[in-house]
Amino acid sequence: MRIVLDAMGSDQHPEPxxxxxxxxxxxxxxxxxxxxxxxxxxxxLGSAKNIELxxxxxxxxxxxxxxxxxxxxxxxxxxxxxxxxxxxxxDALVTAGNTAGALGIGLARLKRMKGVRRxxxxxxxxxASGHCVVLDIGANAECKPEYLLQFALMGSVYAEQVxxxxxxxxxLVSNGEEAGKGNELVKETYPLLEASxxxxxxxxxxxxxxxGDADVAVTDGFTxxxxxxxxxxxxxxxxxxxxxxxMASTRTKIGGLLARPAFNELRKDLDSRQVGAAPLxxxxxxxxxxxxxxxxxxxxxxxxxxxxxxxxxxxxxxREAIESALEVA
Amino acid sequence: MRIVLDAMGSDQHPEPxxxxxxxxxxxxxxxxxxxxxxxxxxxxLGSAKNIELxxxxxxxxxxxxxxxxxxxxxxxxxxxxxxxxxxxxxDALVTAGNTAGALGIGLARLKRMKGVRRxxxxxxxxxASGHCVVLDIGANAECKPEYLLQFALMGSVYAEQVxxxxxxxxxLVSNGEEAGKGNELVKETYPLLEASxxxxxxxxxxxxxxxGDADVAVTDGFTxxxxxxxxxxxxxxxxxxxxxxxMASTRTKIGGLLARPAFNELRKDLDSRQVGAAPLxxxxxxxxxxxxxxxxxxxxxxxxxxxxxxxxxxxxxxREAIESALEVA
Numbered sequence: 126m127r128i129v130l131d132a133m134g135s136d137q138h139p140e141p142x143x144x145x146x147x148x149x150x151x152x153x154x155x156x157x158x159x160x161x162x163x164x165x166x167x168x169x170l171g172s173a174k175n176i177e178l179x180x181x182x183x184x185x186x187x188x189x190x191x192x193x194x195x196x197x198x199x200x201x202x203x204x205x206x207x208x209x210x211x212x213x214x215x216d217a218l219v220t221a222g223n224t225a226g227a228l229g230i231g232l233a234r235l236k237r238m239k240g241v242r243r244x245x246x247x248x249x250x251x252x253a254s255g256h257c258v259v260l261d262i263g264a265n266a267e268c269k270p271e272y273l274l275q276f277a278l279m280g281s282v283y284a285e286q287v288x289x290x291x292x293x294x295x296x297l298v299s300n301g302e303e304a305g306k307g308n309e310l311v312k313e314t315y316p317l318l319e320a321s322x323x324x325x326x327x328x329x330x331x332x333x334x335x336x337g338d339a340d341v342a343v344t345d346g347f348t349x350x351x352x353x354x355x356x357x358x359x360x361x362x363x364x365x366x367x368x369x370x371x372m373a374s375t376r377t378k379i380g381g382l383l384a385r386p387a388f389n390e391l392r393k394d395l396d397s398r399q400v401g402a403a404p405l406x407x408x409x410x411x412x413x414x415x416x417x418x419x420x421x422x423x424x425x426x427x428x429x430x431x432x433x434x435x436x437x438x439x440x441x442x443x444r445e446a447i448e449s450a451l452e453v454a
Numbered sequence: 455m456r457i458v459l460d461a462m463g464s465d466q467h468p469e470p471x472x473x474x475x476x477x478x479x480x481x482x483x484x485x486x487x488x489x490x491x492x493x494x495x496x497x498x499l500g501s502a503k504n505i506e507l508x509x510x511x512x513x514x515x516x517x518x519x520x521x522x523x524x525x526x527x528x529x530x531x532x533x534x535x536x537x538x539x540x541x542x543x544x545d546a547l548v549t550a551g552n553t554a555g556a557l558g559i560g561l562a563r564l565k566r567m568k569g570v571r572r573x574x575x576x577x578x579x580x581x582a583s584g585h586c587v588v589l590d591i592g593a594n595a596e597c598k599p600e601y602l603l604q605f606a607l608m609g610s611v612y613a614e615q616v617x618x619x620x621x622x623x624x625x626l627v628s629n630g631e632e633a634g635k636g637n638e639l640v641k642e643t644y645p646l647l648e649a650s651x652x653x654x655x656x657x658x659x660x661x662x663x664x665x666g667d668a669d670v671a672v673t674d675g676f677t678x679x680x681x682x683x684x685x686x687x688x689x690x691x692x693x694x695x696x697x698x699x700x701m702a703s704t705r706t707k708i709g710g711l712l713a714r715p716a717f718n719e720l721r722k723d724l725d726s727r728q729v730g731a732a733p734l735x736x737x738x739x740x741x742x743x744x745x746x747x748x749x750x751x752x753x754x755x756x757x758x759x760x761x762x763x764x765x766x767x768x769x770x771x772x773r774e775a776i777e778s779a780l781e782v783a
Contacts, residue, residue: 251691252691253691253694263629266629266635266636266637266638267637267638298680299676299680300592300595300675300676300679300680300683301679306595307595307676308595308596308674308676309595309596311676330680330683330684330687331680331683331684331685331686331687331688332683332686332687332690334684334687335684335687335688335690335691336687336691344680345637346629347628347629347636347637347640347677348676348677348680350629350630351627351628351629351659351660351673351677351680351681352680352681352684354629354659354660354661355659355660355663355664355681355684355685355688356660356684356685356688357660357661358659358660358661358663358664358665359660359664359684359685359688359689359692360688360692361661361664362580362581362582362664362665363688363689363692363693363720363724364692365582366719366720366723367716367717367720370715370716370717370719370720371713371716373715373716373719374715376712376713376715377712377713377715377716379709379712380708380709380710380711380712380713380714380716381709381713381716382709383705383706383708383709383712383713384700384706384709384710384712384713385709386699386702386703386705386706387696387699387700387702387706387709387710388696388699390695390699390702391692391695391696391699394695395692
């Protein structure tokens with residue numbers, strides 16, 4: 126198994142990436158491929174074993190007008206990393222780079238998996254009983270019912286194969302739990318999910334997602350992105366407010382110090398670094414996109430997630446799920 | 455000024471409503487009108503002054519197939535309360551009843567304000583620096599750009615007139631801050647907001663909303679509803695998790711007790727009871743819809759909000775804003 130790590134993805138690149146690569150080199154036997162500027166990276170790696178450097182001196186820069194043709198050729202670290210996958214030299218890419226960029230380059234270099242209408246970006250939300258795979262969270266602002274059905278299929282496979290959830294409960298994000306609630310997209314998607322082989326539990330709202338009643342929550346990339354960023358912002362609002370209020374008096378300061386272990390547990394739950402990255406599902410290759418703010422811990426978690434996905438044969442399972450759904454349809 | 459309170463709206467009706475009415479009768483000089491079952495309510499009110507009972511023995515029951523014609527005639531407490539407004543006998547209605555019901559009955563009995571394409575339901579999110587008016591949060595699952603422009607106008611008037619925000623900053627909820635990000639609806643709405651007389655600050659995400667960078671956040675009713683319920687669920691998840699973790703050891707238990715004042719301050723921020731209700735904006739009459747779980751405190755807050763809105767002449771300000779926008783267009 127060979128994982129590729131984009132050394133130039135995170136906001137603080139390449140320090141977090143090098144830190145993650147060094148940890149991987151200590152903990153795993155197989156080589157990790159680090160893609161980036163060789164001149165910068167080589168001195169940082171010292172005598173570390175199991176790290177193979179592949180040179181790419183460009184960094185993906187966000188631009189609105191990059192065409193598919195250009196994305197097929199760009200020599201940045203993300204593109205070079207994906208080429209290693211499409212050439213069969215590596216099994217999965219981890220990057221903390223731009224999501225839209227990863228999607229665009231992924232579509233240009235790896236191409237869509239056969240039968241997949243649109244690839245989706247997923248994220249794991251913490252819940253009262255574990256995690257919920259939420260997708261799409263931003264790859265596709267406009268969706269059709271068939272896309273959402275495929276997102277549900279792919280999310281279900283991911284939950285089952287990588288997260289180990291048996292017969293994952295799939296919910297459709299809506300503005301009401303009752304069947305019949307929703308915008309046009311939701312109303313048209315509902316019967317498709319109902320008729321599918323999935324363990325569809327109906328419409329879900331925030332309380333089902335965070336309450337642990339669904340293992341997979343499907344939505345369009347616009348709504349999913351608003352939900353994800355809103356949730357992150359609420360969590361920050363609450364923890365910031367508590368921190369401020371804790372400083373208000375000696376009594377609460379002492380209380381806060383004593384209660385610190387409880388806050389640390391909460392932080393673990395909320396910490397995206399525990400999970401590390403979200404897979405782009407539906408490409409001919411595994412791509413995990415982490416937060417731009419990822420640190421070494423987050424990126425190492427992402428590498429572990431990528432390893433686990435390769436180990437269980439996620440790509441093949443996704444292919445089979447999409448193919449058998451297409452046979453039924 | 456006369457406020458009507460629907461006595462049969464909340465999940466626990468009529469106890470919370472009676473409690474709120476009694477508090478209003480003590481604190482305000484004008485009479486409050488309580489609509490509901492006279493036989494049930496009269497004994498609960500005792501010798502309270504300034505409460506006028508109007509009889510309505512039916513309670514709004516959620517049903518998918520209530521037609522506009524039926525809503526025009528129903529004798530439930532919500533409908534009777536709205537009739538008092540349309541007859542000029544009262545200035546605003548407060549109800550903790552079903553939102554869709556309030557909207558349906560409001561459209562049938564009060565009608566849309568002249569020029570308003572769709573009425574919107576708003577909510578106040580707590581932010582780092584106060585509140586943000588978010589609308590629509592569920593009245594319209596499918597929206598057009600012109601609806602969102604009107605929501606922005608009405609939300610801005612509400613923030614300025616009732617909440618006292620000068621020149622409210624209006625944001626458009628999107629999956630990215632950059633102009634050009636968004637689904638089709640957002641992309642088409644952006645130039646309308648830009649060309650308007652509003653203080654439009656561009657696209658906003660969760661961090662701008664909860665960070666206090668926007669006073670009004672505009673979105674379609676589907677996305678707004680998902681965002682609102684998601685945010686509530688995250689807040690509950692975090693506080694539940696903290697409560698559980700605080701019980702894990704004697705140390706954290708003591709810490710939690712000492713830190714209690716800090717938690718109480720946070721609870722005030724998050725407590726919808728502090729605000730009480732969200733206005734339906736765009737009807738010929740003021741209707742405030744509270745949570746079904748509202749207690750007496752929440753409903754009393756809602757009455758205060760309704761009073762403030764009447765006092766500043768919210769309805770006229772909304773009419774003027776819509777009219778002058780239509781003249782420009």
